[in-house]
Amino acid sequence: MRKTKELFSLLKKEKKTIALCESVTAGLASYLLTRFCGASQIFKLGIAAYSLEAKNKLFGIPQKELKETQGVSEGIAKILAEKIRKLINSDIGASIVGFAGPKAKRGMKGIIFVGFSDKNKTVVKKIKLKGERNTIRKKSALFLIEFILENLKQ
Secondary structure, three states: HHHHHHHHHHHHHHHOOOEEEEOEEEEEEEEOOOOOOOOOHEEEEEOOOOOHHHHHHHHOHHHHHHHHHHOOOOOHHHHHHHHHHHHOOEEEEEEEOOOOOOOOOOOOOOOOEEEOOOOOOOEEEEEEEOHHHHHHHHHHHHHHHHHHHHHHHH
């Protein structure tokens, strides 16, 4: 949780705002970032776009692409990070999509994509995590926090 506090403090110090679009973590990273007093100064929006329908209707991702990827790909993480930032005019947009459950396609359980977007760049990283569903979700949320922090420090 040290990284969460570090990210919160850095955003506050630099007077930057953030918006998150979470799928696999269903709002856990948003929760972690808003636990601190003064969160309203940095946190603009958190959306748990869990379903394919939500990704389509809220972010305009074509149904065909969503069905082909089950909503989990580098491209979808990129689109979500960029669009959540622009939607609310925040300095940073970040996203996370992935497979945590036992019904994931063979070999896909634990595949996670995190996205980061600011006015200068958009980057996506793929990781593979192990564990049960909720373990993967918790690790994913913390990884997203670290990924945002890493990109802010560059």
